[in-house]
Amino acid sequence: MTSLFNNYARRPISIVKGQGTIVEDQTGKSYLDFTSGIAVTNLGHAHPAIVEALQKQSEKLWHISNLFESPAQEKLAEALVADTPLAHAFFCNSGAEANEAAIKLARKHTQKHVIITFEKSFHGRTFGAMSATGQDKVKQGFGPLLESFRNVPFNDIEALKSAAGDDTAAIMIEVIQGEGGVNVLDQAFSDAIKEICEEKGILLIVDEVQTGISRTGTRYAYEQTSLKPDIVTLAKGLGNGFPIGAMLGSQEMFETFGPGSHGTTFGGNPLAVSAAQKVTDIAFEKAFIDEVNEKSEYLLQLLQPILDSGAVKAVRGKGLLLGIECNTEDASGIVQKAENAGLLLVPAGPSVIRLLPPLTVTKQELEQAASILKTIIPSTVSTAPE
Structure with missing residues (x-):
């Protein structure tokens, strides 16, 4: 037993x-x-540079909380947003937490509540991320979920146009649906998303939890499309096995997440950041x-x-x-x-x-x-x- x-x-x-x-x-x-911990150990198991970084940091400081300034977090944030439409980062512990932060930020920034997601998507297993996910098998048995998500077929332009209204805060999408069957975003659908977001003032959240950190042949998968995200979420490969997630947002998002609006006890702790910094040093070359x-x-x-x-x-x-x-x-x-x-x-x-x-x-x-x-x-x- x-x-x-x-x-x-x-x-x-x-x-x-x-x-x-x-x-x-x-x-x-x-x-x-050929699982890499489900797209986590992008640099392989026991990569010597990451082992060394963790060993060195473990002798200095493990945890101090986010009540204090963190130059290491600042450096990592700069690496993640460099040469992107994004300007700021929030660090957490997982992809689901990153997506929860993205949902909160989009709703608070727009003061709207509907977020469009897609059939066969997967955004996590917390209540908000589960509600966003477009797979019924993830939701069975948990009772009524959050009603603020509008789920439409992937790569269906007309369905997306019909779903996007004045109450829509954001569109949330994976460029490649990993858990849903490795379904790839069409170029025409990418162009349509960009056009709809611009016309209607809708934010775009790109979930790069599985596709990010060079997994798809660019730093982020959206870089191979016409998409211009307002928010990007990361985790999995970011720490190469050490738990860390991140939500990246554009400059316009900065004032929305002021002190007290969101937080985490362990997110961006010194050990996690030391691993992630070494990952980006290598994987973004x-x-x-x-x-x-x-x-x-x-x-x-x-x-x-x-x-x-x-x-x-x-x-x-x-x-x-x-x-x-x-x-x-x-x-x-x-x-x-x-x-x-x-x-x-x-x-x-x-x-x-x-x-x-x-x-x-x-x-x-x-x-x-x-x-x-x-x-x-x-x-x-x-x-x-x-």
Whole structure:
């Protein structure tokens, strides 16, 4: 009998250590980790520069609270907003907290209450973020949710136009819906969002919790679109495994979040900031991002024979956030077979498997993963029921 709640469908292995892309379980078996803790360890496990930064900071100061000035937070904020439409940062502990802050900021700034979100989106499991999420399975059993969210189909311009009214404070969107199936924002839809926001004075919130920190081949995924966000949310890869989230806002938002308007006890603590600063120092370098895009192109080439064979319906995504849509309605069998073969994957809805390797993955490791996938996908599909 476990002393833990049973709210996770845990796999029957325990990962005890990792280095780079390779992790090891309690029996000594090694795996290629193509989950990265669900897009978290973007720089791989136990990256030496981050280990060193945390060790040094741990000997100085762990926590002092946000009642005092923080030059380290200032430096990290400057790195995150540089060369963007954004000007200020608020630090918290997770993506859900970042999205809660974004919801509060948008409503307080506009004095309007409706926020448009999208079907198959995922914004977190706190009450506000859960209400914003466009997946019923996340909401079941919790009773009435917040009524201030208007959910419309993703990439549907007419539905968005119909939903956007005088009561709309913001549109909240993921450029790539990670949990919802690795669904990519259309260029036409991006242009329509930008036009609607400008015409109606609606704020734009871009949820970059999974797509940010160079995961998709640019610092932020929105940089590959025509979108100009007023607010951006971050977490996951920002701390490479150390809990930290951030909400970035434009200059116009500054006065809205005055003293006492929002807060957190642990957000932006010295340990978290030291990890995140080292992450941005590495992951925002042009040469590093160029390598991410090269690896993405190489991985897509390696996966092309699987697609050409008809064993899968589609391969989509950006950078090293890729989804393989399978010919079966339940891709869990593929995930299990991959695990047995030494490759850790994570699903994105019932029929899509996500590839989320560390951005530091080597080409040899990409080849190994593709070889495993070529072996298991046809056999899994061939045994699926008609």
